[in-house]
Amino acid sequence: MQENFLHYIWKYKKFQINHLKSVTGETVKINTVGEHNFNSGPDFLNSQLIIDELLWAGNVEIHVKSSDWFLHNHEQDSAYDNVILHVVWEHDTDIFRKNNKVIPTLELKDLIDKSVLVNYEKLFAEQNKWINCEHDFASVNDFVLSNWLEHLYLERLERKTKTIESLLKESKNDWEAVLFRMLSKSFGLKVNGDSFFSLAQSIDFSVVRKLQSNQQALEALLFGQSGLLKQDIEGAYYLNLTKEYQFLKQKFKLQNSQVLPCHFFRLRPINFPTIRLSQLASLYFKHQNLFSKIIEVNHLDDLYKLFKVSTSKFWETHYTFQKESKSIKKTLTKSFIDLLIINTILPLKFCYAKQRAIEADSDIIKIATSITSEKNSIIDAFNNLKKTTKSSLDSQALIQLKTAYCDKNKCLQCAVGNALIIK
Template structure:
């Protein structure tokens, strides 16, 4: 038995509430279960209960066994002096407050349907399952699932906002600098994301600002910091960048000691770091004050236009410095822009609005639902259970669901898990 299940039973009143009695035989009437507390202190704040003939207002603490009260030293913690009811699965000892006054105890296992306990056990005892409820997932109501995915998506945005806040602190609230770091990381995709992020962290953004008026200088800066100018290559453009980087490095006292190695292995030529860095340099050159432009744009087409950027001229006939290739225009694709929107642009807009105290939920929803669903192993598996991912909102929500709920067995805090338990309970009662 887990405390999370007991929290679920109490919070949702999944007990025989008309027959409740303490272990001493006093009737218990629940007027208000209280507010679930996810931080330190009692589990439910500001509950209202009638115990015997007395109306009580205070907190409720929940344990598997009564003796857990002493195991957690609550008897000497004044934060628990206002506990009015101790809810336990198994009562094995009397408990007391700091002043030695006794606390009423409700042994909850006496008031729970066996069918609900069996449903709970079935949910968590599935062996070799990808997710606990995979056999029932297809039957989940569309309305419930749609609302749950929207909530999950904004949970994921809040999670990303926490990362952005840390970057803001590091950059002394320079939103343009934060955008630079986040965008550069995402230009590296999975293979070079961390390497590109380390590259961004190796630079003071003030240096980038000073060099933004010349795309070749920006390329020299990025390629040099990435360690891509260390090879023995006699190509004229390469040598030009080497000379330019040498001047920049001396002038701004740069080093790239902490920059992670750049990878070409298992990448399509269009995703080579040379191509992505050139595109990124062009983006910085063409759109100075990029952050303010991003905040102003509301439509998906506006972003497609803003990020429709090509490489510099040299890279139209090259993928690497060493070898010439067939001429081609290497511009940023819509699918790549979608990834930038999902991972950088929308989270930044969301976080910036939060800092201003402005609600842009409708704008966020309009943008993310106009982007196609991502395609990865998590999304493919969910879609094999039920066709559930049609937009980036869906795919981001499902990634969050699998990572933060399914993988950690937080089924009781999941709308799908709750549906499963309720349906099992109803089926067993009929």
């Protein structure tokens, strides 16, 4: 028996709550179970109980055995002076207040349905499973799962909001600057995401603003700061970029010693850092006040139009500075734009709306459900258990489920785990 399971039982009243009596025969009625306390002190705060027809307001402490009170040295901690009920799985000793009166104790072991215990033990019994409920995940009601996934998606956006708020603080609430940094990371994808982010961090966004009317200057800035202009290469385009960057470096006192190196290895040519940086430069050349435009847009098709940009002319016949290739217009693909929307645009829109107390959840959910589900090992594994993903909302929610709940054994805080325990 685990104490967190007893927290769950008490919090959601998953036991026989009628005609309760303490171990000493006092009647117990629950008005409110209290607020679950995840910090130090009693487990539930501000509970309201009627004990022997007398209303009590205070805290509830929960243990597997009554004697755990002494094991945890609560008798020496004044934070437990206001405990009005001791809830335990098994009562093995009386607990006293400082005035030597016994604290009422409620024993749960005969009040919990046996099937609940069996389901709980089954959920945590086997080791070395991908997730605890992998054998029963498919049996969860579609309605329960759908509602839980929407909750998880918003929870994931909340988590990303913390990162955005940190970037806002660094940039003195410059939303355009935060967008540039987050977009840069997204343009780098998994392999060059950290590199592109460090590149964006190395540039004051005021420099980007000043160069937005000059596409080649933007490319020189990005290529130079990324360290891609340090080669001994002949060619007008490369030499012009190098010359432009040296001018910009001196004018704006640019430093790039902290910028992480870019990688080409094991990347498809379309994802080479040269191509993605050129596309990023084109995006900012095409759109001034990009963040404002993004906030105004609430339809997926309009976001696709906003991000429909290509590389500059040189990169239509190159993937690297040296080798020429077949001419092809390298426009951002729909699938790539989807990733930008999922990882950058929607979290930013969510955070912006939250800070300004604007109701935007429905618009964000509508866009998220219109985008095709992502594909990765987590999504594939869940779909093998039960075909679950239809959209990016589902895939993002499942990533949140796996990383924030399954991997941390938080089945008791999960709607799926709850459904399997109480079925």
